[in-house]
Amino acid sequence: MSTLKIDTLEDLSAAQTVDAAYIVHGTAKAWCSFNGTGTIAINNSLNVTSLTDRGTGSYTVNLTNAMTDALYSVTGGGNVAPYAGNYGRSTTVAPNDVSSYYANTALFSTPTLVDFDISCASVEGDLA
Numbered sequence: 001m002s003t004l005k006i007d008t009l010e011d012l013s014a015a016q017t018v019d020a021a022y023i024v025h026g027t028a029k030a031w032c033s034f035n036g037t038g039t040i041a042i043n044n045s046l047n048v049t050s051l052t053d054r055g056t057g058s059y060t061v062n063l064t065n066a067m068t069d070a071l072y073s074v075t076g077g078g079n080v081a082p083y084a085g086n087y088g089r090s091t092t093v094a095p096n097d098v099s100s101y102y103a104n105t106a107l108f109s110t111p112t113l114v115d116f117d118i119s120c121a122s123v124e125g126d127l128a
Contacts, residue, residue: 006020027124028046028124029072036059063099066127077121080117091121
Protein backbone atom coordinates (compact mmCIF):
# COMPACT_ATOMS: atom_id res chain seq x y z
CA MET A 1 0.00 0.00 0.00
CA SER A 2 1.27 3.47 -0.87
CA THR A 3 0.68 6.76 0.89
CA LEU A 4 0.18 10.01 -0.96
CA LYS A 5 0.99 13.09 1.16
CA ILE A 6 -0.19 16.43 -0.20
CA ASP A 7 -1.24 19.89 0.96
CA THR A 8 -3.30 20.92 -2.07
CA LEU A 9 -4.88 19.22 -5.07
CA GLU A 10 -4.93 21.13 -8.35
CA ASP A 11 -6.74 20.27 -11.58
CA LEU A 12 -4.79 19.88 -14.85
CA SER A 13 -5.51 23.43 -16.00
CA ALA A 14 -4.46 24.87 -12.60
CA ALA A 15 -7.78 26.72 -12.55
CA GLN A 16 -9.13 25.00 -9.44
CA THR A 17 -7.49 23.85 -6.24
CA VAL A 18 -8.69 22.30 -3.01
CA ASP A 19 -6.90 21.96 0.30
CA ALA A 20 -6.33 18.33 1.29
CA ALA A 21 -8.03 18.97 4.66
CA TYR A 22 -11.36 19.37 2.81
CA ILE A 23 -10.91 15.95 1.29
CA VAL A 24 -9.96 14.26 4.55
CA HIS A 25 -12.50 16.02 6.80
CA GLY A 26 -15.13 17.18 4.33
CA THR A 27 -16.18 14.01 2.56
CA ALA A 28 -18.87 11.55 3.54
CA LYS A 29 -17.44 8.69 5.58
CA ALA A 30 -20.57 6.59 5.04
CA TRP A 31 -23.86 6.78 3.19
CA CYS A 32 -26.77 4.46 2.65
CA SER A 33 -29.85 4.29 0.45
CA PHE A 34 -32.33 1.62 1.50
CA ASN A 35 -35.83 0.25 0.91
CA GLY A 36 -37.74 0.59 4.19
CA THR A 37 -40.88 -1.33 3.21
CA GLY A 38 -41.54 -5.06 3.47
CA THR A 39 -38.23 -6.85 3.75
CA ILE A 40 -35.80 -3.96 4.17
CA ALA A 41 -32.78 -3.95 1.89
CA ILE A 42 -29.78 -1.74 1.16
CA ASN A 43 -30.03 -0.28 -2.37
CA ASN A 44 -26.51 1.13 -2.35
CA SER A 45 -24.03 2.23 0.29
CA LEU A 46 -20.52 3.13 1.38
CA ASN A 47 -19.10 1.89 4.71
CA VAL A 48 -22.41 0.29 5.71
CA THR A 49 -22.50 -3.36 6.66
CA SER A 50 -26.18 -3.98 7.47
CA LEU A 51 -29.60 -2.63 8.48
CA THR A 52 -31.73 -3.54 11.45
CA ASP A 53 -35.52 -3.12 11.27
CA ARG A 54 -36.59 -1.83 14.70
CA GLY A 55 -40.29 -1.67 13.79
CA THR A 56 -42.46 0.46 11.51
CA GLY A 57 -40.46 3.46 10.29
CA SER A 58 -37.53 2.80 12.63
CA TYR A 59 -34.12 1.45 11.59
CA THR A 60 -30.55 1.08 12.74
CA VAL A 61 -27.85 1.48 10.08
CA ASN A 62 -24.66 -0.37 11.04
CA LEU A 63 -21.28 0.97 9.88
CA THR A 64 -18.45 -1.21 8.59
CA ASN A 65 -15.73 1.10 9.97
CA ALA A 66 -16.39 3.00 13.20
CA MET A 67 -16.29 6.74 13.72
CA THR A 68 -13.90 8.28 16.30
CA ASP A 69 -16.79 9.19 18.61
CA ALA A 70 -20.59 9.43 18.60
CA LEU A 71 -20.53 13.18 17.86
CA TYR A 72 -20.50 12.79 14.08
CA SER A 73 -23.10 14.37 11.77
CA VAL A 74 -25.83 12.42 10.01
CA THR A 75 -28.25 13.96 7.50
CA GLY A 76 -31.04 12.12 5.77
CA GLY A 77 -34.19 12.13 3.70
CA GLY A 78 -36.64 9.82 2.03
CA ASN A 79 -39.93 9.34 0.25
CA VAL A 80 -43.05 7.23 0.45
CA ALA A 81 -45.62 6.34 -2.24
CA PRO A 82 -48.15 7.47 -3.23
CA TYR A 83 -46.26 10.68 -3.77
CA ALA A 84 -49.29 12.87 -4.50
CA GLY A 85 -50.76 14.34 -1.33
CA ASN A 86 -48.02 13.17 1.03
CA TYR A 87 -46.05 16.39 1.00
CA GLY A 88 -44.94 16.46 4.62
CA ARG A 89 -42.25 13.82 5.14
CA SER A 90 -39.78 13.58 7.96
CA THR A 91 -36.63 11.50 8.22
CA THR A 92 -34.89 11.88 11.54
CA VAL A 93 -31.36 10.49 11.76
CA ALA A 94 -29.02 10.58 14.74
CA PRO A 95 -25.86 8.82 15.90
CA ASN A 96 -26.51 5.81 18.12
CA ASP A 97 -22.86 5.00 18.89
CA VAL A 98 -19.54 4.96 16.99
CA SER A 99 -20.69 2.03 14.82
CA SER A 100 -24.34 2.80 14.00
CA TYR A 101 -26.99 5.46 13.61
CA TYR A 102 -30.78 5.53 13.92
CA ALA A 103 -33.16 6.50 11.12
CA ASN A 104 -36.85 7.17 11.78
CA THR A 105 -39.39 8.03 9.07
CA ALA A 106 -42.82 9.67 9.42
CA LEU A 107 -45.37 11.83 7.62
CA PHE A 108 -46.11 15.22 9.14
CA SER A 109 -49.83 14.49 8.85
CA THR A 110 -49.62 11.50 11.19
CA PRO A 111 -48.21 11.26 14.70
CA THR A 112 -46.77 7.80 14.08
CA LEU A 113 -43.79 6.38 12.21
CA VAL A 114 -44.35 4.94 8.71
CA ASP A 115 -42.17 2.90 6.36
CA PHE A 116 -40.68 4.87 3.44
CA ASP A 117 -40.06 3.31 0.03
CA ILE A 118 -36.63 4.90 0.00
CA SER A 119 -34.57 6.39 2.79
CA CYS A 120 -31.04 7.71 2.58
CA ALA A 121 -28.47 9.28 4.87
CA SER A 122 -24.92 10.54 4.81
CA VAL A 123 -22.39 10.48 7.67
CA GLU A 124 -19.73 13.16 8.07
CA GLY A 125 -17.00 13.16 10.69
CA ASP A 126 -13.75 11.35 11.39
CA LEU A 127 -13.23 7.60 11.06
CA ALA A 128 -11.53 5.83 13.94
